[in-house]
Amino acid sequence: MSDLTVAAAQRCVIEAMKRLGTESVPLQQAFGRVLAADIKANRDQPPYDVSAMDGFAIRSADVANAPVVLEIIEDIKAGDMPRKTVQPGQCARIMTGAPVPSGADAVIRVEDTEAVSETQVRINVAVKPHNDIRDQGESMRTDEVVLTAGTTITPGVVGMLAMVKAASVEVWRLPRVAILSTGDELEGLEEPFDANKIPDANSYALMAQVQALGIEPVLLGIARDEPSHLKEMLQRGLQFDVLLVSGGSSVGVHDYVRPTLEALGVQMKFWRVQMKPGHPMAFGVAPLTWVFGLPGNPVSGMVCFEEFVGPALRYITGHANLFRRTVMAKLARDVKHKHSRTEFVRVMLGRDSDGFTATPTGDQGSGILRSMAMAEGLMIVPAECKGLVAGEQVTVQLLDGTAYQDEAGE
């Protein structure tokens, strides 16, 4: 099997994905999930014509020659129903959201009035009929579809769901995700210090990447380079919907992962991708499980997660937008590129008068996890690129931590 391009590998992964059915969750736990069914309004909203302001419900004809003094016949709060009809020369004090009384055809905001007495008010401006009135059903009409299946539940969507009294909502199920690191050289987080070993950073970096998608993964720990132990650990992983195996997918003789996965019935779709970092990036399908073989270098593993696993998990969870948002940025310094593979260069983002700037985070060695910890984005260097020079516009995928900036906009 020849190496796939990044785009071909992404297509291969996404085509193998499906959703896992739906479940009902309370609205309090719905943020970030994806609606699995259309949502209809259960009422007209507003339920009647309401005031858009705190002020006075009036007859617009009465105030054509403002200023004019009107008699206050009633006091209507939000939640009250009016009891009287506004006759010529009369008005009702009214609160934002309160029903407009019959007879009245407009609202004057309190700032445009002056108190004369307990029962009289001076109206200082003329207004057209309908001024500051919100119509019944303006926001939504009973049985109208107000949110469609496939909508990601943002805070605004949560507000809409509360507005139609959706105390629980049908959403796509989250996959159960397991993470397994492999390699005798690894030292677990809770294991004692051994100067000759390398701490297992991958399990935790991948864990946080999964958590960032709203899924709590299960860490299976470290599989040693011993066939029966590896097999047992992979079998455990194949009980999950998604299994991420870190390390063990390169071409060395000690890599038992590939044959063991195949012996366990995993049909491998690809083993390499034309990318840097991340060349040994594998993907396979088992009867119950999607299996991703991620490179053992922590940075490579994280980049491969971003390009393949993240979009797959977004697909499974029902999202329409699968890929990290990209922005154009001005490259701050020259970047060499001689590979015929797509390169993902870790960059920090800045701003100048033209927009974003992108500065590579120094040493891009795939073992240098700090470059990933500092990175705000991944600059995409296309396979055919002959090198980039400072000042060029480049494409950058935004990573976690870029949703906020240090200054308010203006």
Added chain:
Amino acid sequence: MSDLTVAAAQRCVIEAMKRLGTESVPLQQAFGRVLAADIKANRDQPPYDVSAMDGFAIRSADVANAPVVLEIIEDIKAGDMPRKTVQPGQCARIMTGAPVPSGADAVIRVEDTEAVSETQVRINVAVKPHNDIRDQGESMRTDEVVLTAGTTITPGVVGMLAMVKAASVEVWRLPRVAILSTGDELEGLEEPFDANKIPDANSYALMAQVQALGIEPVLLGIARDEPSHLKEMLQRGLQFDVLLVSGGSSVGVHDYVRPTLEALGVQMKFWRVQMKPGHPMAFGVAPLTWVFGLPGNPVSGMVCFEEFVGPALRYITGHANLFRRTVMAKLARDVKHKHSRTEFVRVMLGRDSDGFTATPTGDQGSGILRSMAMAEGLMIVPAECKGLVAGEQVTVQLLDGTAYQDEAGE
């Protein structure tokens, strides 16, 4: 007190904030939090010179006239320590991450070799000394500060923390946040349907905005327009670090919130901001509690949250970047602006060859929650602006749901 500009109100809020002390959390729960102390490396990383590739550790002088056949004296896996010294004419099979044996000064990747027999390999390329070797301490040196206090814990940072065996980390404490809606017209999510009432959308929209910042708020429910009930509810809210009060801060006679808060010892800093939506936006400080009075219109409340509460919660939780990321976008159609207030127009984002486009989400009425549910960003229209025309470059704050897009970058 005169109305503040948005920038002055933001300054006033942030200046009143402080952090709430620190706590230790397991690494598994650290994603999204902020480090409260510097983190030092507990070892050299790599702990010795290691191979960057699967291949053969060789003496570079031996391969100057490649191809050349070398004797394989040992097989070094990651996690093994080499037992032999590589002499002239010899090499060791070596795995990525495994220690480079003494005698060898370079690594040749397996792709550039050919097996001759079990104990012999043909090396097909010449390489310089140090080829594909990662130096001891290249990633980090013992006691070096590898992450500084104030760093937001992204997945890359989680990986770094695991690399230094930080099984638990000291982070800034999260505030306890309470949300209180006010108004007789409101119907709670679990209350029976009443055609004359308006569902309490605000509590839930604000809840999700708080959740999006990694904080689980407490919903206090709905305070009725009855002084003793309101007082009791506000007193409960003042037991929290942050109290969000939705509604009740406009100028109507039925608004008991302001005097009740003042009677309970809350020192109000401002009551209005020169913005639309969100004019009646209040902020006050009690001995234990920061109090935000948010407009009762759901959209206004959400916009005020974005501009004031979100940055405040980001500050309290230790983040350096307090404000929503802004991007420049090309406005898709004319937008009128006659107010002397900063306006936040809900927009959807698209892309064209120049970058982002921004299209207002239709009716911008502050009661139209759907505009917020559809919005991917808030376009900032400065107070002094006389109106915007299609094609102009505008500033847009990115909202939740904009971290992903439908196509991969390239």
